[in-house]
Amino acid sequence: MSKLRCHISVSLDGFVAGPNQSEENPLGEGGERLHDWVVPLAAWREAHGHEGGTVDASARIFEEARENVGAGVMGRNMFGPIGGGPWRHDEWKGWWGDEPPYRYPVFVVTHHPRDPVEMQGGTTYHFATDGIEAALERAKEAADGKDVMLYGGAQVVNEYLAAGLLDVLELHVVPLLLGGGARLFDGVGPAVKLEQVRSVEAPGVTHLKYAAVT
Numbered sequence: 001m002s003k004l005r006c007h008i009s010v011s012l013d014g015f016v017a018g019p020n021q022s023e024e025n026p027l028g029e030g031g032e033r034l035h036d037w038v039v040p041l042a043a044w045r046e047a048h049g050h051e052g053g054t055v056d057a058s059a060r061i062f063e064e065a066r067e068n069v070g071a072g073v074m075g076r077n078m079f080g081p082i083g084g085g086p087w088r089h090d091e092w093k094g095w096w097g098d099e100p101p102y103r104y105p106v107f108v109v110t111h112h113p114r115d116p117v118e119m120q121g122g123t124t125y126h127f128a129t130d131g132i133e134a135a136l137e138r139a140k141e142a143a144d145g146k147d148v149m150l151y152g153g154a155q156v157v158n159e160y161l162a163a164g165l166l167d168v169l170e171l172h173v174v175p176l177l178l179g180g181g182a183r184l185f186d187g188v189g190p191a192v193k194l195e196q197v198r199s200v201e202a203p204g205v206t207h208l209k210y211a212a213v214t
Contacts, residue, residue, distance in 0.1 A: 002070075002140045
């Protein structure tokens with residue numbers, strides 16, 4: 001059965017992006033440091049069209065996250081500049097260049113319609129305006145039996161958690177205090193139950209994997 005999975009980097013004080021996010025600084029102040037553990041990895045560099053890189057305990061975590069995924073879901077603020085409202089220009093095609101690393105359909109949860117955007121390498125962005133459940137249904141259909149990856153940001157992850165729709169959550173906990181920004185678990189509430197299934201220590205990060213308990 002297709003699962004909804006989320007792998008996301010988070011600071012010790014619970015933020016997945018720093019304060020004052022903007023088009024010029026999409027991860028907010030200090031937010032890029034959340035990903036210092038993954039960017040040097042050979043597996044990450046290969047996925048983004050680069051050569052070289054390192055191999056450590058995080059390599060298998062990253063490679064596992066990419067396995068058996070047939071579609072993705074993300075919030076509008078992850079796909080495009082912060083601000084909301086109608087799309088300012090149809091030429092915006094995400095932060096990841098002409099050939100994004102996904103290479104499968106990605107459904108962007110938004111209140112504002114837009115035609116699908118086909119990219120090089122197999123990624124197509126679809127803009128889902130009927131809510132998180134409908135977006136997930138479309139993503140699972142597109143995944144054709146494979147899992148769906150929930151990419152963030154914090155608001156859409158919190159919404160899927162609160163609705164009981166997330167099956168697997170892996171937190172990449174970075175020893176960093178951001179002091180503000182986009183906080184994970186805001187508004188989720190105690191009704192959501194998670195069971196820890198794995199903990200892996202690696203340079204600059206600890207990987208904590210949880211399964212939803214129904």
